[in-house]
Amino acid sequence: MSASDPLLRVAQFALAFRTETGLATVLDGVDLEVARGEILGLVGESGCGKSTLVRAILGLMPAGARVLGGRIEFGGQNLLDLDEAVLSRDIRAGRIGFIPQDPFQSFNPLFRVGSQMLEIMRWHAPPEIGRSRSAHRARLLELMERVRIPAPDTALKRFPHEFSGGQLQRLMIAAAIACKPDLVLADEPTSALDVTTQQQILALLEELAREMNTAVILVTHDLGLVAQYCDRVSVMYAGQTVESFSHKRMLEGVRHPYTRLLLDCHPDRAGALRGIPGIVPGIARMPPGCRFGPRCPAVLPICSTQRPKAEMLEADHSVQCWAVSGSIAARVPADA
Amino acid sequence: MSLFIVRRLLLAIPALFGLVLLTFILIHAVPGDPAAVLAGDQATPQQIQALREHYGFDRPILEQFIRYVSQLASGSLGVSYMTQRQISTEIIERMPATFELTLFAMTLATAIGIPLGVISAYFHNRWLDHVLRIISIGGLAIASFWLAIMLQFTFSMELDLLPVHGRLSQGLTPPPFVTGMIVIDSLMAGRLDLFRDAFAHLILPGFALAVAPLATIMRFTRAAVLSTLRREYVFYERAVGYPRLVLMGKYVLRNSLVTPVTQIGLLLGAILGSAVVIEAIFDWPGLGSYAVLSIATADYQATLAVVLIVGCVYALINILVDLVHAAVDPRILEQL
Amino acid sequence: MHILRLFARDRAALIGLVIILFAILLTIIGPFIVPYPDDAFEANILSRLEPPSWDHWFGTDDFGRDILTRVILGTGNALGVAVGVAAAAMFVGVPLGLLAGYHGGRFGEAVMRVTDVFLAVPSLILAIALAQLLHAGIGGAILALSLTYWPHFCRNVYSETRSAKTATFVEALESMGAGSTRIVFMHILPNIASPIIVRVTVGLGYIIMTAAVLGFLGIGVPPPTPDWGAAIANSRQHLPEAWWLVSFPGLAIFLAVLGFNLLGDGLRDIIDPRLRRAR
C-alpha cells in the first residue's frame, strides 16, 4: 500500500432503510477518506447520518437496512463484501476500535469492567500483546494508567455503576485502543459528559492516537471541538457529505453555507443548532435538489431541482453546492 | 444480606398468620367435621357427639382458632384426624416427592425454555421465531391434566415405554433417606439402577407439569432478550466484536435473566397448584395428593398445614428470587 | 382507527378473535344446532361408547350421549363460568385496587398485604377446599375461583393507578378540588382501562383452564351439565380403548384457552406500545 492510499475510503456509499412506505434513502453518495494516523472530524447536526455511517463502517447496520451502492474500503478491502462473522472476528476491535456515545449505557451493567475489557482482548488482541490472560491484563493495567484511572488494579474489579461518566469514557478509550487498531471510530464520545470532562477526554484521545499513530474518526456536532483536535473535517448534511477540508482551511476557507453556519454558532447539548432556522429533513421527506436548500440563506433557483455535484476546490478541499460551483462555472469562461 | 433475609422472613410472618386465619375461617364457614367419619358407619348420635367434644369441634370458632394458633406457636402442626399421626411427619414424608417433581419440572422448563426464548429472540420475526412462538402459545393453552392423560395413554399404555404411575417400580426399595428425592438419594447412594428407574418415573409427570411453565419462561425470556438486544451496551459489545455465541450466551442472557427469574419464582408457586392434579393422575405421593386427600376426608388440620407449608415455600421462593436477582445484578445486591 | 388497523394486521390476534367469536356463537345457537339436543340429560345406555361415526362425529360417551353435542353445549358453560368469575373478580379487585392505589398509605398497604395473603394460597387448593365446602353447583365453582382470582386484578389495578396518579391531569383535578371518588372512578379508571382489558382477556383463558381442572377433579359443575374437564375425568376409566372420550373435550379446552391467549397477546401489543416492538 502506497502512502497516498488512504486507510479508509468511503466512496459513493448509499444506504436505505426499509420503512412502511418503501425504501427510504438515509445515506446518499457519501465520500470520505481517512489516512493513517489522521484524525478526521465528521460533523453535522443530529440526524444527518453520522452515526449511521459509523455503524455502516463497522458492519452494524440495523435490521432492514440495504446498501444501495458504493464501497467502504479499509486497508484495500471492501468491508461491504465481508460477512458478519468475518467482520466480527477480523475487523472489529482488532483493526477498527470503537468509542460509543454514552459510556453509561454502553458498559454492560452486570459485569465488571475488567472482564468486559478482557473479553475484547481475548478475541482481538494482536499477537505482539500475547495470547495469555495475564498478558492482556498487564496491557490493560498499563493502558488504564495511561488514561489516568486511579488504582487500576481494583478498578478492573469494579462494576460500571461505580464509576463516573468521565472515568467510564476513559475506560472506553483504553478498550478501543487496547488491541492496537489502525482506526478508532469515536461516535460523539463526549456528548453525554459535561463540558470540562469533554476537553480532557478528547485531549487524551488525541494524545494516544498521535502516539500510537492511530487514525480516528471523531463524530461530533461541535465544529469548535473539531477545530482543536482534527487534521481534517468532513461535513455531513441529510445523508450526504457536503464539504471536506483540512484543518488549516477551517477558519477562512470553508465554502458551503451549512459549514459556515455551523462555524458561526455553538451547538447546545441536544445538538440542535440554534443559529440555523429549520430542522434536518426526515428520511421520508427529502427535498429534491439540494437537501439544504430549504434552509439555505444563499439558495438559488437551481437548488430546488438539481442536486449539486462534488467539486474539488483544492487538493484538500471539496464541496457540494450550487452557489460554489456556480461561482466557479461563472469564472471558468473568463479564465479560458 | 443476612439482615435482608431476616427482615424478609419476619415480614412474612403476618402474611402467613393472615393466611392461616383466612383458611381457618373458610374451612369453618360451614358446619360439618370429621367426627361423623371417625365414629364410623355404626355410631350412635351420642358417640359422634362424644367424639366431637373430645376433639373440641363443638367449641366456638374463635376458641378453636386460638387453640390452633397456640399449637402452631409451640411448633406443632397438629395430629391428623384420619391417620392419628403427626402432620409434620406426614408432610416431611411427602414434601420431597413434590419437590422432586416440581423441581424436575421447573428445571426442565428452565433448561428448555430459556434457550428457546433466546433462540426465538435471536431469530426475531424469522420463521424459527414464528414456529417457536406458536409452540409456546399452544403450550400455554394445553390443560396439563389432559396432556398428562394423553402422555400416560400414549407412552405408558400404548407404547409401554415409560411407567404409568408412582415414583419407583414395584419391588425396588428406595435408597436411604437423605433429601427424600429419590433421583438425588439414589445417586448419593451410588445406585444407578434406582436412579434410572426413578428418573423414568419422573419423565411423564415432570413433562406434563413443565409444559405450561416452559411456554411462559420461553415467552418472557424472548421478550427480555429482545429488549436487551436493543440496549446500547449490546450494540457496543457487537461493535467491539464479541463472538456471537459469547454475546448471546453470556452477556445478553445474563442481562435478560431478571424477568424470567421473577417468572420462575411465580411459576414455582403456581406449579405447586398444578401438581395437585398431576400427582393425582400419576399416583405421585406428594403434598398435592395429600391436600386433596385431606380435603376429601375433612382432615382440617392437615389441610391447614398444607396451606401453611405452601405459603411458607411461596414466601421462601420470593426471598430466593430476590437473592437471585441480587446475584445476577450487582446494583440490586448493593441495595440489599 | 389506527388501533383497528394495527389489530387487523396481527394475524394471531385475529385468529384468537375468530375462535372466541365462534365460541360465543356456539353458546348462543349451540342448543339449536347440536345433533342430539336431548343429550345434555338423556342417557341412552344402549348406544354407549360408540367410536366416531357419521351419526356421532365425536363418538358417544359412557351414557351413550353424543360427545359433539356435549362438547358444544359445554362451551356455554365454560364461557359462563369464565365471564362470571372475571366479573366477580373485577367487581372486588378493581375498586379495591383503585382506592388502594390512589390513597396509598396505610390503607393501600393493608389492601396489598391482604392480596399477598390470597396470592400465597395455592389457588387450586383453595378452590378445591371452597368448592367442596360450598357444595357442588356452578355458583360454588364461580365463587371459589373468584376468591382466588380477584387479587390478580387488585394488584394490576393498584400499580396502574399508582403510575396514573402522578399524571398531571390528576394533579390539576386535585387542585381544582375535585372529589377523590370522582377522580378515581371518572378519571383514573378510564385511563387504566386498557391494561384491565388485557388482563381480563388473558384471565378468561386462565379461568377456563382452572375451571376445567376443577371439573376434572370432580368439583366443578354438577353432572349431567356438560363440562369439558369432567368429561376428561370420566374418560379415564375407558382409556386404552375409547380414545375419543378424552380427545375432543381436551381439544375444546385447548382452543378456547388459545383463543383468549392469542387475543390477549394481540391486545397487549397494541395497547402497550412499550411491548409492541417485542413481538
Added chain:
Amino acid sequence: MRLGQVILTLFLAGTIIGSPARAADYQRNEILNWGEGAADTLDPHTTRSTTDVTAKINLYDTLYRYDGLDLVPSIATGHTVSDDGLTWTFNLRKGVKFHSGSELTAEDVVYSFRRLIGMKQAPAAPFWPILKSENISALDQSTVRMVLDRPYAPFLAAIPLVGIVDKKLVESHVSGNDWAATWVAGNDAGSGPYRAEPDGFRPSQISKLTWFPDYFLPFPAHPIKQVNITTIKEATTLALALLKGEVDATDTRIGAESIARIRKGENVKVSADESMRTFVLTMNNARPPFDNIHFRKAISYAFDYDGFINKLREGTVVRNPGPIPQNLWGNPKDLVPYKYDLTKAKEELELARKDGVDFSRPLTVYGFTNTRDTYLSMQLLQSNLRPLGLKVEIKDTFFPNLASMAANQSTAPDMWFHWVSAFFIDPSNWIGEMYDSQFHGTWKGSAFYKNEKVDALLRQAIVLNDKEKRRALYEEASRLIVADAPALWIYNAIEYRGLNKRVDGYKFSPVGSGADFRLMSLSQ
C-alpha cells in the same frame, strides 16, 4: 455457588431422618405385591376402611375371627354367656406371643377393649353404647369377663372388630391420655401373622409387612414372607399394573371396564365373590313429598335397576331386594324387589296426587364427589324421573360432609346414593341401624323412617341370642319395610379382584375383603 448451598441446607434441615434398616431379602415367590392400597392407619382401634382392616387382620389378632361367614375362635378358645345375655366370659389361648416377644395375656385383652372404648372411634361403635370400661376385667391370666349394660345380640359378631394390642409396648408410648394414638397409628404392637416393617408404612401410600414365623397358627408350605402394599388410585392404572405384573392383586372396586380388560389378559385371573355391600338410594321420609308412601313407591318403580346393573355396571353387581344383603340370613328368600315399571310408577304418582301431595319442587339427589357409581346412578335417576315430570338436581360432596348433613333431619338430602358395608356380619348392621328410629341422627338412619311395628321387631331382635328367632323377626321387619318403600335397595356388590395367576389360597371374606396373607402362597 452460595445459592446452591442455601437450597441444600434448607432441604437437609427439613428432612434429615435416619435410614431404615434393610429387611432380609426374600425370593420372588415369597414376596407378594398387593395393590389394594395401604391403610390410613395401623391402629386396630381406629379402623375405618377396608385397607385399614387388611392391616388389622394381618398385624393383630382378635378373640374370634371370621372364616368366610363363620365365626371361629382365634385368641379365645371359647366363651360362655349368662342366660340374661349380659355377662360374657372368654377363655384365652395360652402361649400366644406378641411380635415384641412378650406373651399375650388377659391384661392385654382388657387394655385393648378399654382403649377401644376410650378412643370412641369407628370400631368402638357397637360396644360404646352397651359396654363400660369398668365392666371389662381379667379374672386370671387367661380369662376375660365383660358385662354388658343391656343384651346385645350382635356382640359376638362384632368381637372380630377388636384387635388385641401389646399393653406394655403401647403404654410405654402413652403421653397424657392419648392412648399412644400417634404411635400405634404408625407402628406395630400386635401378635398377628405379619409384622409391619419399621418405617415401611406411609399412610395411604405404601406399607411393607414381613411374616412372623412364631405365629400360633400354621402358614402354608411356602408362605408369603413379605407383602408390599401399594396404592394405585385410578382403576385403569391399577388394572394395567396387574397386567404388567407390577402388582399381584387389584382392589375389588376396579369397575366393569377394568374387569373386562383383566379377563382378556394372560397370567391373570378374576375372582368374583358376592359381598355384603349394598347400594341404596335413601329418601328423606320426613320431608314432603317423600312423606307420602305413593310418592316413594312411584320413585321405587321409576328407577331402571336392570339398566343400571346390566348396562352401566355390566352385570358386575346383583340386585338386592330389601334392606338386608340377599346373601345374609334375615332377608326373606321370597322377597320381591321393585321393578322398573313406568306404568306402575305413574299410577302411584297419580295416587300421591290424589293424596294432595305437591311434587312440583325440584328434588335434590346427592352422591359422593368423584365416585363413579353415584355419578352414574344419579344421572340415570335424573333421566328416569323426567318422564314422570319430576325434576332432579344432582349434587355431590365428599363423604364427611354428606355424613354430617345426612345425620340431621333438616339438612339431610331429599335423596342420596350410598353404600352400607359389613363391619361385622349381622342383619342389624343393615336393617337395624337404618330403620330403627332410635338411630335417627346418624347418617345410616337418614331415611328418618318411623314405623312402630318395625321398631318393636328390631328392638326385640337385637336383644335375643337365638339366631332362628332373630331370623324370623328380621324377615318380618324386612317385608314391612319394603312395603313402606323408604328407600331404593339397588344392588349387593360382587367383589371382583384381579389376581396374578401365581397367587394361590386367596379366600374372600365380606369382612376385610379377603386379604388374609397367611392363607396365600405364590406358585412362582
